[in-house]
Amino acid sequence: MDSSALLRVSALSALLGFSPFAVSAQQATTQQSTGDPVADAARKARAEQKAAPKPKKVFTNDDIPSAPPPAPPPAADAASKNAGQPQAEGQSGQNSTDPADDPKTEAYWHKRASKLRAKLAASEQELDVLQRELSKDEVQYYPDPQKALMQQYNRSDVNEKHAKVDAKKAEVESLKQQVADLEDAVRKAGGDPGWVR
Numbered sequence: 001m002d003s004s005a006l007l008r009v010s011a012l013s014a015l016l017g018f019s020p021f022a023v024s025a026q027q028a029t030t031q032q033s034t035g036d037p038v039a040d041a042a043r044k045a046r047a048e049q050k051a052a053p054k055p056k057k058v059f060t061n062d063d064i065p066s067a068p069p070p071a072p073p074p075a076a077d078a079a080s081k082n083a084g085q086p087q088a089e090g091q092s093g094q095n096s097t098d099p100a101d102d103p104k105t106e107a108y109w110h111k112r113a114s115k116l117r118a119k120l121a122a123s124e125q126e127l128d129v130l131q132r133e134l135s136k137d138e139v140q141y142y143p144d145p146q147k148a149l150m151q152q153y154n155r156s157d158v159n160e161k162h163a164k165v166d167a168k169k170a171e172v173e174s175l176k177q178q179v180a181d182l183e184d185a186v187r188k189a190g191g192d193p194g195w196v197r
Helices: 003-032 037-051 074-084 106-137 145-153 156-188
Strands: none
Touching (some): 106 156
């Protein structure tokens, strides 16, 4: 037997050996398809739905419980309890006031000075930012040709920033004067000028 005949016989036996597998696979696919395309599509969709992962839970505001309302401050509770009780006979008829509201105490002057100094610090920071923006706008060269063309005829943005800087400088000076006046007011009230420093 020559080699070509031997090759043909082996190829034929290989095809005959795999043919039962091919026939069984074809029968499995034909058993599933009933000829009705709608039923086939429904089966296919169910199979894909089983294989698909479950969707993740999306939380909304309705799923999250709301926080309980905040409790009233303890000072308000004590004041409301004391308001309903009559004053003891040994106490004077005057209401007790907060020491920060009495102009003869250090707490009062310290509170006023801290408010003024906080305003002054905020105004100085705003002034610094405005001055930086102004210096950036006063550049002579503009890489944007549109901006350069506008600046040749109208420098309104630079003029507006100059006005804002001048107004902020006046506000800072006014706050500095108020701090100095507060020191004078402490002296006149008989307090220590160190209370406002």
